[in-house]
Amino acid sequence: MASVTKKRNVSSAKTNQQIIKKVKIDLNSKVDGILESKKHANDVFDILLALESEEEKEVIGAANACSHLFCTLLEGKELFVGKLAGEEDEALSGEYRAAEKYRIFMRHRYISCVETLLDHLSHELYGVRESALCCLMKFAAVEGRHPLEDLDWSEHYSFPRELIQAVVGKLLSQTKDNSLLISRFQEFLEMDDVRYYVMSSICENVGRVMTQNKGAVMPVYQSNVFTLMSNISVPSQESELTNFMVKQEAKHEDWKAVKLNEHKRLFERMWLGFLKYKCPNSMYKKVLVILHDSILPHMSKPTLMIDFLTSAYDIGGAISLLALNGLFVLIHQHNLEYPDFYKKLYNLLEPSIFHVKYRARFFHLANLFLSSSHLPVYLVAAFAKRLARLALTAPPTALLIVLPFIYNLIRRHPSCRVLIHKPSAEGEAVEDPYLMTEEDPARCCALESSLWEIKSLQRHYHPDVAKAALMINTPLPQQEDDISEVLELTTYELMERDLKPPQTKNVPLEFEKATQLLKGGGDVLGQHFCLN
Structure with missing residues (x-):
């Protein structure tokens, strides 16, 4: 009976692998068909449908397919550039040529794909969340090179800040602990422009969410914010700002993301904006542990942290002990009078x-x-x-x-x-x-x-x-x-x-060292005692 059950399990596993492989082949073939000929454009709905599947492997395969499809379309300028109207209004309009209608159609499908991937950042399965995150960041990188909106070029160059804001908004969930996904996101924080706009997004998100909740303690949300912020470190010299997702040109030297002072200013604003709200005691401890070596050195005006440190110092217990580190830095390095x-x-x-x-x-x-x-x-x-x-x-x-x-x-x-x-x-x-x-x-x-x-x-x-x-x-x-x-x-x-x-x-305790039980010392014990 056990062998029959084992054979059934093996057979079931093989069947699942075959189904997954078939789905992957079908999705790849549909992507190839869409890219080869516009007459297969409607196959994109099948890919988006698979993206909403309940099967993890199918969703991951669909995310990879969407990544390949829309990145190729973006690079080939096959998506409509500019502000979109409602899709129904555009369908009724006869102003557009067939090629333009195709680009509009695919632009709407791209928007649907991004919305689904953003929803997947809150999925129960980590594999789906990770796949969605990586796909969205690929979209961000390609959008940076081929922007879909008319941006404020003088301030933001061509960086897709709206997409990054949406990703950060999902990472900073109010109900779900995203520490594992945020640790995966750390790879992208190594890019200087991504880090700059993530800090900007955190500032906006914290201000909005905490205002809506009237500054109440929100342990899960505040934990996600701290986890994301603690993974951010600003370079010590402006010459180190060389790793950009969106490659800038000499004519965009006024772009804030290439200036170290702007990074420090935003880093400072981010932490001060977070710490001005009431935190649970556990969060005080987490912040104070890293404050002296991971926060204060990157701030343009470290003395602005004095209010937080003094309030922490007045709490008492372990929190007061931890506040000593920050106070020590401010007193000895910044001439603070306390x-x-x-x-x-x-x-x-x-x-x-x-x-x-x-x-x-x-x-x-x-x-x-x-x-x-x-x-x-x-x-x-x-x-x-x-x-x-x-x-x-x-x-x-x-x-x-x-x-x-x-x-x-x-x-x-x-x-x-x-x-x-x-x-x-x-x-x-x-x-x-x-x-x-x-x-x-x-x-x-x-x-x-x-x-x-x-x-x-x-x-x-x-x-x-x-x-x-x-x-x-x-x-x-x-x-x-x-x-x-x-x-x-x-x-x-x-x-x-x-x-x-x-x-x-x-x-030495005896004249002759004992070598085994009841032997040694002249063998006196062996003569008078035995183990029988």
């Missing part, structure tokens, strides 16, 4: 800081911010004391970051050594004057306290932590500790390191 920055940084030091995903990035940036020797002593002492207090409940992996971090602060600011040497407090049970709940580092009384918490960690259960805490008993060397080596340390890696055998020679 009031109460260190006060807000101080208040980010909470127990959760040791358990978030972006812990390493936070301590790296905090180390940079606190590296200046011009910071007031009270501020550095407040950071050192707060970290020491948090260390009492921190996991070992975090302690191996915090302790060197505190030591580096003391090395940079010798005045903070008063936190270590408190002769009057030794041997006495005194109340710690440090105010953990005080938000202002100038009022927390850190300088009046001591780092007794580190003394407590000298009895920590983990030997590496206890060893690091013992360093405070001796004069700290001038050379700062490199914390970059431990920033990414995980609990798993720490356990693996502890479980590794020591790099020492084997220690």
Whole structure:
């Protein structure tokens, strides 16, 4: 019975392949017939009908056939150029010659094909979506060389921006996650003119959609917009603008798509237009992760992002940590003045800081911010004391970051050594004057306290932590500790390191080494015991 079923399945598969092959041959023959003679023009309806089929292979075959047919017609100037009226009105008109009527007829079929392919960008099957996308981009490339509309040549040259706008509108779906299709579209974003008009289309689409929805949070739509925008990067030099889908001529040197400043201006407008609307917290994190190296360097005025960064910094938690990267770039590279920055940084030091995903990035940036020797002593002492207090409940992996971090602060600011040497407090049970709940580092009384918490960690259960805490008993060397080596340390890696055998020679435990069970050591066990 199983063999009969298997034979039926094989037979069915062969039949399907034969049908697909036959359909492909039929479509190709119809395309060849249409291109050979205008009397076969009506066969185009069969191709368009196949394009609306429910079978994936048939739709893909029809898309390839349409690509070959209409690209050939476009290149051969067999499609009507100019503004079309209604097809019924044109059919009733006797003004056109037969050749002109053929071009009008095929132009309408081309429009129907494009509309169907645009609909297929929302198809359930990815194979159909990908095939439709590639076919539409082929049409765009050929339309660029053989435009069908009278465009504003001085501003847009002959680029088919309406077709690109339609494609972008479908990619930015409000209901369907198009991340996979957008990743396929990334290939076309490498072309400078395509990238320019995609950015322009995103600006228009976001403004229209978000206005219609009154700026409400739309997770799927905003995710699609972010996915598409995050795949866009602007060249660093104008000489790199060389890859164009529509080849420009010297006389079109005023075309905006060939100017780097225009790319940066549009890139900036695109991101600012997207980020001015309310985003879910997950989107804040995605944007902030790439902001410092993928967005700010490509903007003509990076300081315009200050409003977004300050609002993100005020949210708290992991989002505030991630906002530090962007603020760091603006403060150090663009001379941004940010009031109460260190006060807000101080208040980010909470127990959760040791358990978030972006812990390493936070301590790296905090180390940079606190590296200046011009910071007031009270501020550095407040950071050192707060970290020491948090260390009492921190996991070992975090302690191996915090302790060197505190030591580096003391090395940079010798005045903070008063936190270590408190002769009057030794041997006495005194109340710690440090105010953990005080938000202002100038009022927390850190300088009046001591780092007794580190003394407590000298009895920590983990030997590496206890060893690091013992360093405070001796004069700290001038050379700062490199914390970059431990920033990414995980609990798993720490356990693996502890479980590794020591790099020492084997220690002899007996006079004679045992070679097998119950043998060795003079064979005393073998004489008195057996396994029977």
